[in-house]
Amino acid sequence: MKTRPHFTIGTTKVAPGSRLTVDLPVSVLSDHTPVTMSAHVVHGRHDGPTLFVSGGVHGDEVIGVEIIRRLLRAPNLSKLRGTLIAVPIVNTFGFISHSRYLPDRRDLNRVFPGSEHGSLASRLAHLFMTEIVARSDLGIDLHSAAIHRTNYPQIRISPNNPRTKELAEVFGAPIVMKSPLRDGSLRAAAKEAGTDVLLYEAGEGLRFDELSIRAGLAGILRVMRHMKMVPAKGISKPKASPHFCNSSKWLRAPMGGVLRVYKADGELVRKGDLMGSVSDPFGEQEMEILAPFDGLIVGRAVMPVVNEGDAVFHLGRVESVKEAGESVDDLSAQLEDDPMFDEDEIL
16 A cells, blocks of 8 residues: 655654644744744544644634644544644744734734745744645634633634535534635635635633633534544534624724623624613713624623723624524534533543
């Protein structure tokens, strides 16, 4: 039988049927401390697609780190076909400093595809594109909301892309958001280079939450099963189809003060429902926040102190409140009860 070639990343070769963590040099700090972007490569014995899974493009969005840690412990990987490249922390600088940004205050997800001789952010983006994206057939990029906000588990895809729409349904997150490609983003640069990327959004910056972690891990394994990279054993299919939101709107604080939230993330609301209110600290003035249309709360603020104009609820538009509610409830219940998440397997 023909032996599969080694997988080359940077200057390192990974043999078929093996796995290895590879440190890709990024920069040297002012005190001469070297900084690397570390990728764990699982190179299967048999041919198949190459998938990258990345987290920490924004350094304070730590949930992807835990999802990838659990993914790399999944027993299914012992029979992997193809190659998995896992990069739990793309933006090492931001991760260490608990910041969304790099030391030069640039947002890494606005400078792709980057440049070999540009700013620090641009060089890091270029390294990720040349060493990770260029070697991959598909990517799954893991994000959370920024600090003081939370997102209900969701996949974001670009409009008019049948492949990512299909894969989003396979992933099985409760919500799929259609989101146009943004200049400078990893999704846009990867698409230009010929690689589709699913963007997973869930949870809060600098925090873990179990529902979001489970939804992310389950979704990645489902996509890998769909691509015939791993056997189906132990990987359950979604109990219901995700709900697609074709548009959304941020509702903003009508005044500065103290925010009280009456609806949770993932909850359905009808037009005119009271979602929250903002009052001054003395309770002398209060303004309500009402749902402008039937929708699903896909994200919200968790910080009760707000300024006028702050984004407080992210509302996805739904066509049928009843159907959306049933879909979200079914998928959420599955994440809580799925045998895939036996405690002995996820620790």
